[in-house]
Amino acid sequence: MVSSQDIEFFITIAGSRSLAAAARKLNVTPPSVSQRLQHIERKLEVKLVDRSARFIALTPEGETLARRGQNLLQDLEHLTQEVADSKRTISGDIRLVASLGFGEKHIGPLAAEFQRQYPLTRIELNLSDNPKWAQHNSPDIMFYIGHLQDSSLKRIVLAKNRRLLLAAPDYLQSAPALTTPQDLEQHRCIALRENDEDATMWRLTHVNTGQVSSVRINAVLASNVSQVTKDWCIKGEGIIQRSEWDVKQELAEKTLIRVLPEYQLAEADIVALVGSERLHRSDKVSAFLEFVQHHLPARLAL
Structure with missing residues (x-):
């Protein structure tokens, strides 16, 4: 049975132009490379390299060993790392x-x-x-x-x-038209005050034109707790700006609807x-x- 060292050795040969080139990579003499190759071939009882060629030419069996051996060595490396990580003392x-x-x-x-x-x-x-x-x-x-x-x-x-602008269907049914960022000035907006950001300055960029619009909203409701602002929005109290990760469920259930989808807010x-x-x-x-x-x-x- 060949060892992982034998496979690694043969892969070096397979990636070299000649046995002499492989010897230089391994920092050994060409005769020692030839002897070890013969030893591996005897183990497997197959010829791995066609020695009649001017440069190294692998036999079909040699091609298989080089290809599958590379995968085996990678799996062995991953296994070794996984075991080492499991033994690593984290305290x-x-x-x-x-x-x-x-x-x-x-x-x-x-x-x-x-x-x-x-x-x-x-x-x-x-x-x-x-x-x-x-x-x-x-x-x-x-x-x-x-x-x-x-x-x-x-x-x-x-x-x-991504950050999105959102509103409840009930709010949008009775709210003024909303087709441009400037229309937000006529709407009930809800501000989330966090991270020292200017919570009432909403900047939107048109997806196609790249035009940037800055709107100073009049926040009829504001809180420093995101769940509070989201609950207000779901109940139809106004429009919020929220991270996409925080509203996946509401978007799927259609309790919240994205507004001004042709505009994007700054990524977060x-x-x-x-x-x-x-x-x-x-x-x-x-x-x-x-x-x-x-x-x-x-x-x-x-």
Whole structure:
């Protein structure tokens, strides 16, 4: 039976122009390459290389060994990494910061799942309508949606995200016409105050022309809690601006309808913010980031 070392050796030969070239890659003498190749052929009882050719020419059996062997080595590498990861000791405190709605709906459940998988960790999750990175008592990871002014933090995009304008069918039945961004000035609008953003300045870009329109809405209702603003909108109180991840169910059930679909708001990617480069992060932080990157897309797709 051939070993993984034999397969790796033969793949080097298969990727070389000659046995001498393979010897140079392996930093050994050409006779030793020839001897080891013969040894592998004797193990398998087949000829792997046609030695009558000027350059290395694999026999059909050699082609099979090179092709399948490459896949086997890759599988072996993945298996080794998976086992090593499972044995990696992940322990210690992990401090997380996230926005209220997103943190409650997604980061909270993921944090609990991660802690069950790594019981030597302790996780503290702080939620806020205006998450901040405190310099003197900084979190390990801050989850953020939208544009962040502080460029000193390392930004890891977890998922793309659009913001949409939405209203309930009941509201639209009795509301004024809504065909341009300027029409919003005549409508009941609902503002979500979070992340120090100007909640009443809505900027929309026409998908086809690229024309940008800025509208200062008159917010008849405002809150710093996203669920409150969404509930108001569902009850027909006015128009909201919400992230697509937060209204998938309402759009599917048609309790909310997208308005001005030919216009787009500024994208608000879902990101993780950390204070150090990857090579300098602790195992616990790297493990949690990998966990979220793996599981978050499936949650957002629900």
